Amino acid sequence: MIVQKHTIIEIPVTELLKKTEEYHAKGHRLVQIGCTPLGDRYEINYTFTTSYDFESLRLTVHDDDIIPSISDTYWGAFIYENELHDLFGFTVTGMNVDFKGHLFETSVPTPFKNMPSVTIVPKGGDKK
Amino acid sequence: MSNRIVVPFGPQHPVLPEPIHLDLVLEDERVVEAIPTIGYIHRGLEKLVEKRDFKDYVLIAERICGICSFTHSVTYCNAIEQIMGIEVPPRAQFIRTIWMEYSRMHSHLLWLGLTADAMGFENLFMNAWRLREEILDDMEATTGGRVIQGSSKVGGIRLDIPDEKLGEMVDHLKAIRPRLEESNRIFTHDQTVRHRMRGLGVLTKEEAWDLGAVGPVARGSGCDMDVRSSGYSAYGELGFKPITLPHGDCLDRCLVRSQEVLAAVDLVERAVAKMPDGPIEEKVKGNPDGECFAFTEQPRGECMHYVKANGTKNLVRHRVRTPTLTNIPPLVKMLAGIELADVPVVVLTIDPCIGCAER
Numbered sequence: 145m146i147v148q149k150h151t152i153i154e155i156p157v158t159e160l161l162k163k164t165e166e167y168h169a170k171g172h173r174l175v176q177i178g179c180t181p182l183g184d185r186y187e188i189n190y191t192f193t194t195s196y197d198f199e200s201l202r203l204t205v206h207d208d209d210i211i212p213s214i215s216d217t218y219w220g221a222f223i224y225e226n227e228l229h230d231l232f233g234f235t236v237t238g239m240n241v242d243f244k245g246h247l248f249e250t251s252v253p254t255p256f257k258n259m260p261s262v263t264i265v266p267k268g269g270d271k272k
Numbered sequence: 273m274s275n276r277i278v279v280p281f282g283p284q285h286p287v288l289p290e291p292i293h294l295d296l297v298l299e300d301e302r303v304v305e306a307i308p309t310i311g312y313i314h315r316g317l318e319k320l321v322e323k324r325d326f327k328d329y330v331l332i333a334e335r336i337c338g339i340c341s342f343t344h345s346v347t348y349c350n351a352i353e354q355i356m357g358i359e360v361p362p363r364a365q366f367i368r369t370i371w372m373e374y375s376r377m378h379s380h381l382l383w384l385g386l387t388a389d390a391m392g393f394e395n396l397f398m399n400a401w402r403l404r405e406e407i408l409d410d411m412e413a414t415t416g417g418r419v420i421q422g423s424s425k426v427g428g429i430r431l432d433i434p435d436e437k438l439g440e441m442v443d444h445l446k447a448i449r450p451r452l453e454e455s456n457r458i459f460t461h462d463q464t465v466r467h468r469m470r471g472l473g474v475l476t477k478e479e480a481w482d483l484g485a486v487g488p489v490a491r492g493s494g495c496d497m498d499v500r501s502s503g504y505s506a507y508g509e510l511g512f513k514p515i516t517l518p519h520g521d522c523l524d525r526c527l528v529r530s531q532e533v534l535a536a537v538d539l540v541e542r543a544v545a546k547m548p549d550g551p552i553e554e555k556v557k558g559n560p561d562g563e564c565f566a567f568t569e570q571p572r573g574e575c576m577h578y579v580k581a582n583g584t585k586n587l588v589r590h591r592v593r594t595p596t597l598t599n600i601p602p603l604v605k606m607l608a609g610i611e612l613a614d615v616p617v618v619v620l621t622i623d624p625c626i627g628c629a630e631r
Contacts, residue, residue, distance in 0.1 A: 148502060150565050220482075220598070246311065247310060248310070249312065
C-alpha cells in the first residue's frame with residue numbers, strides 16, 4: 145500500500161496569515177481548505193504541497209470566531225472561504241471575492257454548522 | 273470611452289453540460305471581469321456519512337459524479353483502507369487501475385466530443401462519442417454499469433475480470449487504437465481546431481500553480497502535476513509519466529486530454545500484461561478510527577477525500593475537494609480579457625463538473 149505522506153500542524157488563528165505567507169514564499173500551492181464540525185468546536189484544515197507530500201495547518205475554532213482571509217496571499221482561496229461562510233456560518237474577513245452567502249444556495253442555512261446543545265426541561269420547569 | 277455592461281452567462285447554456293452562472297462584465301465585446309456562481313445542485317452528500325454505514329457509503333461516494341464515479345469510490349476506499357491499515361490485494365489494485373483508466377478514456381472522449389460540438393465541428397463530435405461508446409461497452413461488460421459501476425468496496429473490489437476477458441479488452445483497445453490516433457491527429461493538426469483554440473484563454477505556468485489549477489488545466493500550462501506519479505493503486509508498477517504541454521491555452525488543455533486517452537490505452541495494456549493472480553478483497557473487521565486525506569487523479573484532475581472516523585460505523589466527516597472546485601479561480605483569470613464569443617470554449621476547457629464541485 146502506498147501511503148501518501150501528510151503532516152498536520154496545529155496553530156492558533158492568530159498565526160494563520162504569517163504561516164500561510166511562509167508557505168507561499170516557499171513555493172507551496174494551496175490544495176484546499178476544509179472544515180470538520182466536531183459538536184462543540186470545528187477543525188479547519190489548510191492544505192499545501194509542492195509535490196505529493198502534503199502539509200495541513202489546522203485551526204480549532206468555535207461558532208463565533210472570526211477567521212482572517214488568506215486570499216491576499218492565495219488569490220484562489222476565496223472559493224473555499226465562501227464555502228466556510230455558506231455551509232458552516234463562519235465570518236471570514238477580507239475575502240477578495242465575497243459572495244455574501246450566495247456561493248452555495250442551500251434550502252437550510254449553514255447546514256454543516258454544529259447543532260446547538262439542547263437541555264430538556266421537565267414539565268413544570270426545572271424546580272424539583 | 274466604452275460603457276460597461278453585465279451579461280449573465282448560464283446557468284442554462286447550450287455548451288454547458290451542468291449549471292454554472294457567470295456574470296460577465298463587458299467593455300464592448302471584451303470581458304473585463306467574470307464572477308462565477310454555483311450552488312444550483314448542492315445535494316449535501318457529505319452529510320450522509322453521519323447516517324450511513326461506512327462500507328455502504330462507498331456507493332454514495334461513487335454517485336458524487338456521473339463521470340468520475342469509479343475514481344470517487346476508489347479514493348474514498350483508499351482513505352478508509354489507510355485508516356484501518358487494510359492491505360488491498362495486488363490483483364484488486366490492478367483491476368481498480370484498469371477501471372480508473374477506462375473512466376479517464378470515456379471522460380476525455382466525452383469532453384473532446386462536447387468541445388468539437390461547441391466549435392460546430394459535428395463530425396468530430398460524433399467520432400469522439402462513437403469511440404466513447406466502445407469504451408463504455410467494455411465497462412458495462414466487466415462491471416454491469418456504463419457510468420456507475422459499484423465495483424469498488426472497502427478492502428478490494430466486488431468483481432474480478434477473468435483473464436480471458438482481459439485479453440479481449442486489450443484486443444479491443446488494439447482494434448480501436450488507430451481510430452483514437454486519428455482523432456488525436458485531427459485535434460492536433462486540423463486548422464479549424466487550431467484556429468479556434470490556439471492562443472485563447474492563456475494561463476501561464478506560474479498562474480496555474482499559484483491559483484491551484486489541477487489536472488489537464490495545470491498540465492496544459494506546463495505544470496508536471498499528476499497524482500498518479502505518487503504510485504497509488506498499481507500506477508507505481510506501470511512506469512507512468514504525466515503528459516504536459518507548454519502553451520497554457522485552450523488547445524494545449526485539449527491536447528493533454530487527447531493524448532491522455534492514448535496514454536490510458538498503454539497503461540491498460542501494461543496493467544493486463546503484469547496482472548497478478550490472487551484474491552480480490554481483504555476482509556474488513558471493525559470500524560475505522562482516525563483520519564486520512566486521500567488523493568487520486570481523476571480525469572479532471574487531483575481529487576481529495578478527507579475522512580475522519582471515531583470507531584463507530586458512522587463517520588464523523590467526509591469532505592471532498594473535487595478538481596472543478598479548485599479550477600474555478602483559474603477559470604476566472606482565463607476569462608479576463610477575452611472576447612464574449614470565446615467564453616463558451618474557454619469555460620469548457622476546464623471540463624467543468626458542477627455536480628462534483630457542489631457534492
